Amino acid sequence: MLGRLHVFDTGSGRWRVLLESGEYIIIKPEFMTHYDVPQGVQPMQLLLPEPSGASVTSRLVMSVMSIPTMSPATPPQLYDAAGLAEHIVALAHEVFGNRAAMRELVRMGCLASLVTLLASASQIVQELAAFALQLLVGWACTLIINAGAVPRLVSLLFGSSCSKVQKKAAETLTRLVHQCDVSNYHRRDFEEIDPHKLVLLLVPGGANSQSVQGLAALLCGGLARDSPPFREALVEARVVPQIVALLQLAPCTARHAAFALACLLSPPCEDIRRSIVEANAIPSLVGLLQSEFFLTRDPALFALLHLALDSPSNQLAIATAGQGH
Secondary structure, three states, X not given: OOEEEEEEEOOOOEEEEEEOOOOEEEEOHHHOXXXXXXXXXXXXXXXXXXXXXXXXXXXXXXXXXXXXXXXXXXXXXXXXXXXXXXHHHHHHHHHOOOHHHHHHHHHOOHHHHXXXXXXXXXXXXXXXXXXXXXXXXXXXXXXXXXXXXHHHHHHHHHHOOOHHHHHHHHHHHHHHHHHOOOOOOOOHHHHHOOHHHHHHOOOOOOOOOHHHHHHHHHHHHHHHHHOHHHHHHHHHOOHXXXXXXXXXOOHHXXXXXXXXXXXXXOOOOHHHHHHHHHOOHHHHHHHHOOOOOHHHHHHXXXXXXXXXOOOHHHHHHHHHOOXXX
């Protein structure tokens, strides 16, 4: 779930969190994971109405109208980057959790403009456009893909020199993969993703930041889970040892790697399972079970369950891991 902090209740020690669906939940601070948002978004005040009053605000309409309709005659790099960034930030705040605003944004043709802005010469505009699209994935996944977002996001993921742009592109692609049917309806749309280039993002120095490495692993997992041919291509590109190596990094990166391993193991494939064991993943996965972060423990547990299934030798290795045997 993706949400935004709203009110902290000092009495209960819990946050009230606004979800993308427009609903609120109450959650303990220790169960939350922080996700960075682009520069300029976080300091702004929360301008969304309550879910019961979700509506199309004048601020949304003005922001949409301020983002010009793109055309081949006017390349995106010719628009004022600072002005565009400001309007995209306003859009992001208006559409978060507000389905009426999302529908109006699409009706006014702004979705296609956001996709086109991914090709802006400004890295700030690229980052913010990807962020705005990310907020819309849960409601307009197919519309975003049909607008041509995937090739542009893939281009940013593999080609951007900015870690923030690369990260937002990876996050948005990952959410699209997990939201849409990659195995059937949208399979061709994601063929833009080269498995070998994706694996290169996992190696040290292959991505602009460790967070991008983790997101690349998460993307590998989503694609492998939903598309058997892509899983085979990733394995041929030697994805397994690279993902196993990520288990040694920061908890957020390690949990993405553990999730990716669990996805590679489902449906069961003995060759993949053997390669994961040979890459010495079991001790690292068992070590993650001791993590203080449950979001790290859960995917590690799922990966270990897949490794242990009908395999006495793996069960023994898991049982004795970390005991010096």
